[in-house]
Amino acid sequence: MKFTFGNLPTIGWRERTARLVDLAVRAEAAGFDRFGVSDWKFYQDCFVVMTATLQATSALEVESLVTEPYTRNPAITAAAFATMDDLSDGRAILGIGAGVESSTRVWTAPWGHERPHPVEAVREAVDVCRRMWRGEEVTLDGEVVRVAGAKLSFAGRPDTRILIAARSPRMMALAGEAADIVHLASFYVSVPSHRRNIGHIERGAERAGRRRGSYEIDISMPCSVSDDGRAAREAAKRPAAIGILWTAAADEYALRGWRRPDDFRVPDDLVRSLSGWNFRQQPALPAELAASISDEILEQFALAGTPEECAAKLRDVQRALPEVTGVRIYAVPPLPHGKPQYDGYVDMMDGLGRMIELVNAG
Amino acid sequence: MRFTFSNLPATGWSLPAVRIVDLARLAEDVGFDRFAVADLPYHYDCMTVIAACLLGTRRLVVESLVTNPYTRDPGLVAATFATLADLSGGRAILGIGGGVESATRVHVAPWAHERPHPASAVREAVSVYRALWRGEKVTLDGAIVHVHDATLDCPLPPPIPILVAARASRMLRLAGEIADIAHLASLFLNVAHQRENVAAVLAGARGAGRDTRALEIDASVTISVSADREHARHEARRNAAQTILWIAGTDSHNRRRRDWQRPAQFDVPEHVVNALTTGWDMWNQPELPRALEALIDDRILDEFAVAGTADECAERLREISAALPEITGFRVKLPRPTRAATYQDYEQAIIGMGQVIARLSGPASPEAASLAAR
Numbered sequence: 001m002k003f004t005f006g007n008l009p010t011i012g013w014r015e016r017t018a019r020l021v022d023l024a025v026r027a028e029a030a031g032f033d034r035f036g037v038s039d040w041k042f043y044q045d046c047f048v049v050m051t052a053t054l055q056a057t058s059a060l061e062v063e064s065l066v067t068e069p070y071t072r073n074p075a076i077t078a079a080a081f082a083t084m085d086d087l088s089d090g091r092a093i094l095g096i097g098a099g100v101e102s103s104t105r106v107w108t109a110p111w112g113h114e115r116p117h118p119v120e121a122v123r124e125a126v127d128v129c130r131r132m133w134r135g136e137e138v139t140l141d142g143e144v145v146r147v148a149g150a151k152l153s154f155a156g157r158p159d160t161r162i163l164i165a166a167r168s169p170r171m172m173a174l175a176g177e178a179a180d181i182v183h184l185a186s187f188y189v190s191v192p193s194h195r196r197n198i199g200h201i202e203r204g205a206e207r208a209g210r211r212r213g214s215y216e217i218d219i220s221m222p223c224s225v226s227d228d229g230r231a232a233r234e235a236a237k238r239p240a241a242i243g244i245l246w247t248a249a250a251d252e253y254a255l256r257g258w259r260r261p262d263d264f265r266v267p268d269d270l271v272r273s274l275s276g277w278n279f280r281q282q283p284a285l286p287a288e289l290a291a292s293i294s295d296e297i298l299e300q301f302a303l304a305g306t307p308e309e310c311a312a313k314l315r316d317v318q319r320a321l322p323e324v325t326g327v328r329i330y331a332v333p334p335l336p337h338g339k340p341q342y343d344g345y346v347d348m349m350d351g352l353g354r355m356i357e358l359v360n361a362g
Numbered sequence: 363m364r365f366t367f368s369n370l371p372a373t374g375w376s377l378p379a380v381r382i383v384d385l386a387r388l389a390e391d392v393g394f395d396r397f398a399v400a401d402l403p404y405h406y407d408c409m410t411v412i413a414a415c416l417l418g419t420r421r422l423v424v425e426s427l428v429t430n431p432y433t434r435d436p437g438l439v440a441a442t443f444a445t446l447a448d449l450s451g452g453r454a455i456l457g458i459g460g461g462v463e464s465a466t467r468v469h470v471a472p473w474a475h476e477r478p479h480p481a482s483a484v485r486e487a488v489s490v491y492r493a494l495w496r497g498e499k500v501t502l503d504g505a506i507v508h509v510h511d512a513t514l515d516c517p518l519p520p521p522i523p524i525l526v527a528a529r530a531s532r533m534l535r536l537a538g539e540i541a542d543i544a545h546l547a548s549l550f551l552n553v554a555h556q557r558e559n560v561a562a563v564l565a566g567a568r569g570a571g572r573d574t575r576a577l578e579i580d581a582s583v584t585i586s587v588s589a590d591r592e593h594a595r596h597e598a599r600r601n602a603a604q605t606i607l608w609i610a611g612t613d614s615h616n617r618r619r620r621d622w623q624r625p626a627q628f629d630v631p632e633h634v635v636n637a638l639t640t641g642w643d644m645w646n647q648p649e650l651p652r653a654l655e656a657l658i659d660d661r662i663l664d665e666f667a668v669a670g671t672a673d674e675c676a677e678r679l680r681e682i683s684a685a686l687p688e689i690t691g692f693r694v695k696l697p698r699p700t701r702a703a704t705y706q707d708y709e710q711a712i713i714g715m716g717q718v719i720a721r722l723s724g725p726a727s728p729e730a731a732s733l734a735a736r
Contacts, residue, residue: 009516016517017448042494044516045442051413052449071435073468080407086379087414106435107510109471132404148469153405154376 001318002326003356004218006036006065009043012283012340017044017052019342024053026346028060030353031360036065036095036328041104047080054088061091065328066165066183068099069125070115071106075138075150078129082156090157094129095183097165098122101246101253104280117143119170126162126178134158163218167246168258169200176204181216183328187243187301189221191320193261198323218326219317222302224333225351229305235334236304237293238285241274243301244293250275266297284335302332307351311358318359363683364691365719366580367712368398368427371405374648379406379414381705386415388709390422392716393723398427398457398693403466409442416450423453427545427693428527430461431487432477433468437512439487440494444519452520456491457545458484459527462619479505481532488524488540495519525580529608530621531562538566543578545693549605552627552665553685556581560688580691583682586669587714597697598669599658600650603638605666606630606658612639630662667697672714676721 005027008020024035035053039046050062062084067077077094084092098118099105105113115121124145131138133156140147164175165183175182184197201217222239226232245251248271249258270292277289303310314327329352333344367389370382386397397415401408408426415424424446429439439456446454460480461467467475477483486504490512493500499513526541528534529548537544544563546556560579567574584605586598607613611622612635634657641654663669668678683689696711 013515014517017445021449040515041438042441042512042515044448045409045438045445047407047410048413048442048445048449051410052417055414055417071438073433073470075404075468076407076433079404080410083379083407083410086406087383087410104512104515106437106512107508108435109508113510146469146471148475149466150404150468153371153373153402153466154379 001314001359002033002216002218003031004034004036004063004065004326004328005032005352006220006328006330007038008340008345009038009040009049010340011040011280012335013043015342017049020044020049021052021056023342023345023349024060024062025056026349028057030349031356032060032329032352033326034061034063034093036063039064039067039099041071041106047084050092051084051087054084054091059091061093062088063093063095063163066095066097066099066163068097068115069121069145070099070108070111073147074125074128074145075132075147077125078132078150078156079152081129081160082133082152082154085157085160086154090160093161093163093181095163095165095181096122096125097185098171101251119168119174120144122164122171123174123178126164129160129162130158132156133160172197172200173204173207176201176210176215177208178204179215181218181326183218183220185220186247187220187222187239187330188247188261188264189300189302189317190261190263191317192263194219194321194324196261198321212323216325217323218328219321219324220328220330222330222332223310223352224302224304224331225307225310225348225355227306227351229309231334232306233295233298233304234290235332236298236302237290238279238335239330239332240293240298240301241277241285241289242279244271244297245274245279247301252278266300270297283340303329307354307358311355314355314359315362363722364395364578364580365393365715366396366398366425366427366691366693367394367715368582368693368695369400371400371402371411373402373645375405377705379411382406382411383414383418384705385708385712386419386422386424388712390419392712393719394422394694394715395691396423396425396455398425401426401429403433403468409446412446412454413449416446416453421453423455424450425455425525426457428457428459428461428525430459430477431483431507432461432470432473435509436487436490436507437494437500437509440491441514441516443491443522444495444514444516447519447522448517452522455523455525455543457525457527458487459547460484460533462615481536482506484526484533485536485540488526491522491524495522528563530619532621534559534562535566535569538563538568538577539570539572541577543580543691546579546581546689548609549582549584549601549666549695550609550625550628551583551668551682552625553682555625555627556686558625560686564688578690579688580693581682581686581689582693582695583679584667584669584695584697585675585679585692585715585718586667586697587672587675587711587718589671591670591674594671595660595663595669596655598667599655599663601695601697602658602663602666603642603650603654604644606635606662607638607644610635610639613644630665634658634662669697672717672721675718679718679722
């Protein structure tokens with residue numbers, strides 16, 4: 001099981017950049033294999049933070065979680081990742097998704113704030129990057145991506161890894177078809193739901209003639225760990241609420257054609273109340289909404305409790321979903337002033353390290 | 363006088379990116395104040411290399427030389443430099459130009475490979491950067507730049523100087539009007555020509571009501587230093603040829619520029635310009651053919667490069683400085699070692715330049731003194 005620490009900077013993060021780098025150093029020491037850097041626009045720049053964390057660590061792999069194909073020219077992205085790969089002896093991973101769920105969208109010609117054809121856009125961007133890393137001169141007049149005569153001026157590494165983050169069945173199939181690491185971005189921690197997701201991935205992989213096991217599958221889990229299990233569960237309610245809104249398609253950027261999973265059992269009145277909360281603008285979950293998320297509901301959308309409790313739950317997931325090769329820990333420390341703070345992440349790192357140790361020990 | 367090392371990665375650079383960081387460290391040690399990273403499309407990524415150089419050094423200021431307003435979204439560039447400045451305690455400079463002279467251009471909607479309205483594009487991009495760094499919410503529908511409802515969500519950065527690189531008169535005036543550092547990109551060292559450039563910059567500054575004393579003016583100079591004088595001058599001829607083509611407006615990119623006029627002081631014989639234009643593709647052919655090199659005599663060479671021993675180079679820079687007292691810094695363009703270029707070639711060139719800096723400013727540190735002695 002590979003562990004990825006993700007996903008900073010996050011909404012409301014107001015700390016200095018050096019603190020992101022410091023958390024990467026601590027994550028490496030705690031036993032994490034990877035560190036995911038978000039590409040939230042107008043926060044600290046994803047590629048600069050990645051470069052800095054790669055420079056400050058020695059074994060940690062660092063990934064964008066995730067960039068997208070609209071705002072940054074994919075040929076420039078290819079060059080940036082080849083540069084980071086070169087600087088870090090192959091520790092950079094290009095994580096990409098459609099960017100349709102971002103808190104802020106950059107106005108980009110010719111689409112403005114729209115993000116049309118997300119699956120095709122990701123497919124085209126991945127194609128451009130891989131071909132450039134192989135040393136080809138690339139011209140592509142795609143649905144979204146347009147590149148003409150792009151060729152790296154230095155030797156890229158053709159097998160630089162690509163992670164594709166997916167929630168919709170089509171994107172999952174594309175990830176199965178083209179990604180080295182398939183990232184299941186859903187926060188819905190339901191075994192039947194993930195089994196269906198894995199089915200979509202395998203359909204895509206089959207289409208491309210890829211065999212099971214030749215690609216990794218990461219799942220996303222909001223995670224709050226503390227020796228005080230109750231405090232950990234309280235802190236996890238915010239990402240659980242986000243997971244509920246996403247899964248219920250009650251979020252303003254709900255995926256087109258999204259269907260609630262059949263086993264989704266969150267009461268409609270709770271979904272309705274939560275949908276009045278704009279999590280992109282308002283970092284803290286209002287107390288009355290938090291109170292309405294029971295432990296039973298929380299369990300379906302987050303990993304929360306003592307390190308021992310969390311490790312036990314992860315081992316259950318491992319047994320139920322043996323295809324899953326890694327977990328992206330979306331760490332959620334308490335938000336004492338409604339904002340994510342460095343100290344909270346630092347405090348949680350020891351607990352996360354203990355949890356990783358317990359899982360790895362079997 | 364500030365010295366800026368430039369400009370890696372260059373066309374033809376084939377060493378690992380980490381070697382650029384090593385050279386930045388060496389440049390810092392020999393006494394350079396600044397280190398410039400090129401934004402060549404599809405080469406090692408400028409912003410990534412700047413980050414690595416800033417983290418690999420302690421006091422060196424690192425700049426993009428230069429990015430452009432077309433290829434990267436200006437709102438995101440503002441966030442990128444805010445991050446770089448935050449990481450480095452304010453050692454980042456955002457250098458920008460029109461991007462019209464790049465060997466490769468990125469296909470960008472809606473202009474494809476064209477780069478219309480370069481001066482307006484630079485003006486708009488700079489206004490976006492500064493407004494975002496001040497914490498403002500920015501919407502701009504400019505001639506080139508379109509930004510809607512952008513606000514920086516990261517901590518506001520320490521002051522980030524903006525450098526505008528310019529060769530044509532409109533861009534020179536714009537640099538005077540808005541830049542913290544006006545960068546005279548012309549490598550034509552004719553004093554009268556550079557005086558005109560400085561005058562254009564100062565006119566822009568005065569027109570904007572700026573105190574011209576607060577404005578830095580950097581001049582680009584090709585400098586080739588070696589204890590072997592003839593070797594230094596031989597090395598500089600390739601760059602001189604490149605500059606002749608730029609200034610004559612006859613290379614493949616400048617030919618398409620409508621705003622470029624040969625300076626009145628340009629007096630390279632026409633047969634030399636023609637021979638260089640037709641006999642050498644500087645963008646794709648690293649070496650200047652020997653027969654063409656022979657056409658560049660010492661008089662022509664001195665118009666386009668400072669080349670010789672450390673003493674000679676220092677003396678020449680002193681003369682330029684005395685003739686153009688408004689200039690506050692030199693951006694040193696090394697003659698690119700070609701074909702058989704090794705890391706040691708660059709290392710030697712930087713150490714040689716350190717000897718020149720030591721003659722002009724005194725050794726910056728014990729490390730610089732020891733390197734200058736090598």
